[in-house]
Amino acid sequence: MSIPVIILLSAAILLFILSFFQKDRTSILEKELEDLTMSFHQETYQLRKRMGILEEELMGSSFSFAQDTDSPKTGVHEILKNQVISLFQQGLDLEQISRQSSLSLQEVKEVLSEIRKP
CATH class of the missing domain: 1.10.10 (Arc Repressor Mutant, subunit A)
Structure with a gap:
């Protein structure tokens, strides 16, 4: 009975050590989401800026x-x-x-x- 416990304990320790070497998928996803959010905000800012310029041009030429x-x-x-x-x-x-x-x-x-x- 002690042999299966020792095997399971050693497997648990081995898996625990291997878990430190695995890539953290959530951090990769968080980084991608952050990059996507930043690019979205930059594009939104540029679009608002262009809309403001177009509105000014239209107001100037509305007559x-x-x-x-x-x-x-x-x-x-x-x-x-x-x-x-x-x-x-x-x-x-x-x-x-x-x-x-x-x-x-x-x-x-x-x-x-x-x-x-x-």
């Missing part, structure tokens, strides 16, 4: 997009038309309206003539 889609006569965005009408109703002259709305004098006249037609 040119609006001019393409509005009425063919004036090509002035509806918000600018409302601003011109509001300034005119406040009693400003055409040159002041032109400066404040960043439209040419001709465009201001066209917007005001459109509201008088109907």
Whole structure:
């Protein structure tokens, strides 16, 4: 009975010693997950940065997009038309309206003539 106990005890000690030489799979997986997380955060940061640049470019050129889609006569965005009408109703002259709305004098006249037609 003592021989099987000695064999089992020696096998246990041998396996215990071998366990120190085995690669730790969890640490490898943790390292891979950490690398993946870092690359994900870097890509997310770069995408947000690019989105911010695109938003700035779109905000800067939003009036040119609006001019393409509005009425063919004036090509002035509806918000600018409302601003011109509001300034005119406040009693400003055409040159002041032109400066404040960043439209040419001709465009201001066209917007005001459109509201008088109907």
